[in-house]
Amino acid sequence: MRAPASDLPITLAEATVRVGDVALLDRISLVLAPGAPTVLVGPNGAGKTTLLRVAMGLLSPTHGRVTWDGREAVSATRRAIVLQRPTMLRRSAAGNVRYALRAAGAPRGEWERRTAELLRLVGLEAFSSRPARRLSGGEQQRLALARALARDPAVLFLDEPTASLDPAATKAIEDIVAAVAARGVKVVMSTHDLGQAKRVGSEIVLLHRGRAIESGTTEMFFAKPQTEEARKFIAGELLV
Amino acid sequence: MIARRTFAALLAFCAITAVVVPRTFAQDKSIVVASTTSTQDSGLFEYLLPLFKKKTGITVKVIAQGTGQALDTGRRGDADVVFVHAKAQEEKFLSEGQGVKRFPVMYNDFVLIGPNSDPAGIKGMKDVAKAFKVLHDKKQSFISRGDRSGTHSAELRLWKAAGIDIAKDHGPWYKAIGQGMGAALNTAQASNSYVLSDRGTWIHFKNKSDLQILVAGDRRMFNQYGVMLVNPAKHPNVKKELGQQFIDYLVSPKGQKDIANYTINGQQLFYPDASDPSA
Amino acid sequence: MNTDLSALQLVLSADPALIAIVKLSLLVSLTAVLLAALIGVPLGALIALTRFPGREAVIVTLNALMGLPPVVAGLAVFLALSRSGPLGSWGLLFTPQAMVIAQAILVAPIIAALSRQTVEDLWVEYRDELAAMNVAAAARVMTLIWDARFSLVTALLAGFGRAAAEVGAIIIVGGNIDGFTRTMTTAIALETSKGDLPLAIGLGLVLIAIVILINALAWGARRAGERYAG
Known part of the structure; x- marks a missing residue:
């Protein structure tokens, strides 16, 4: 139903991000292929956010390289990200979505229709004229999702989208993510919630101290963890 | 797009202002x-x-x-x-x-103005040069325009006529304020001082309070x-x-x-x- | 007593000469603020968003220029616009346009400095999000100015306050010509020099009332806008 994912696969080869002496990402090699969602797990500070930013193209690795469908430095027209703490622009909810549509270069004539569609998709149609900054945390998170989807992405990065939400709001987000993934969008999501990782992910990557420790299907990861770190993480004993 | 439209409107408004404002003022x-x-x-x-x-x-x-x-x-x-x-x-x-x-x-003519109490006792003097000599000798507070105005020139002429080189021979009693006639009168009013004024400004001046004309009519005071x-x-x-x-x-x-x-x-x-x- | 009465009479009588003076004051100061905003807001935003050698020095200079003495600005404009000055052929000395130029020079640094602060604060907040949305550089500037517009109103008001209150610059470049370049402040200066202190105070009260009114209007607009945009 949608155009071929031009930015996929995303390939990281020995990608490293160093700030001073600290390696936020340490020689990560990873392929994000079209298909079911990939979930990045790991304790706080493991490098999840950095990895998402590098894969999105917001941050260039200091060593190694990233390619999108084999190319470097591709403008992020088919990628979108929901940041960990999204900033609402000082506009209405609909204004935020319209802004994203304009930034994505959507034709002007489609703004109204697509804004309404996207707000309906995230369940905010009733709040369209509400100032975005007056929305609750969960509603803001959903609005951020609508904004990201306005880019009509082939790949959607989500950085701990439910980190500070209650169970109901978390469920709402997960439902939207599932619907988006079902439409063929590649979802790459970070979380430190193991239950969520199980519910959403089909592939899991465990990060620890900037390194990819283990990756595999969700079933394998939870049923037969291959490394000591993975076993500790599943048991809730892995610390930074 | 809203922002851009507003900005365009603002620019248009400025352009109109730029055109209209000079016209409004054109005479x-x-x-x-x-x-x-x-x-x-x-x-x-x-x-x-x-x-x-x-x-x-x-x-x-x-x-x-x-x-x-x-x-x-x-x-x-x-x-x-x-x-x-x-x-x-x-x-x-x-x-x-x-x-x-x-x-x-x-x-018109200049008039020598001072407080009603006239501490120097110059009221009614016919010879303005003598009056100036008294102000100098008694070190009476005097407000000078000090702004190269016509009135200031006249005042300097009168000091000279009194035989005083005011540029060198003055003390803290002599205050050059470097402002207009009205400001000089206001200052004199506020500080119980003597001041030389043209008669026109004096008559029109509204804040006379306890100031009055003390010396006038000397030919050397014509303006x-x-x-x-x-x-x-x-x-x-x-x-x-x-x-x-x-x-x-x-x-x-x-x-x-x-x-x-x-x-x-x-x-x-x-x-x-x-x-x-x-x- | 006397003072209050004549001030009140002045306002109530709506004397045409007084109205002309008020209109000219507003026209000159508002045009100056507009002109200064067109220069100051983009300049402030540009300094907020760019990093270049000497940037700190530019910011310090801009902040210092907020305190530029009106007389100095007036004198500079006077010398430039005088028939014997470099721009003498424009024939603008002793015109309202000259007063607009002088006030714009006084107000632009205030608007630029306050805009820079405002836009920079918002930029810290928006930076990641706008990068994530892949917004082009020029559009970023516009977005920041637009989204900071209610805070920028404060900068414009500060500028207007300075323009409306100042007398030192416009009396030099405008000449305080009756019916042509006489504004509220220069009229107050003149009436004071004529010793008509009640009238001067009356004019002063009218000026204060107008400044308060404009601030109230801007405040109301800001509140309404914030309710709408958050």
């Missing part, structure tokens, strides 16, 4: 006259200029400054006509080739006004026809009569003397 027939604070503060212009405009349709824009400053405005070519009261400075202006010709217009067209040969932008019309009006029988007719509370402020070539 086709007008001249700039650099004159003294005394002619403005005495209210003469408010009375005279509407009469002139009615006759000729010319708007006169008056910049009120001290005589020295007014002549400088003429020297830079920023005025078409100068209308001041310090004959020596006016003649210097002419000799520099800055003015075309000087026409005497009118005179002659002259008018000159700024030399168009030096400053090509000078509107010589319109400026000359203003001068012609001032020295004409009609203008002279209008000047004589200006009174406040029945007191005449200026005495026309265009017919006196020595003035």
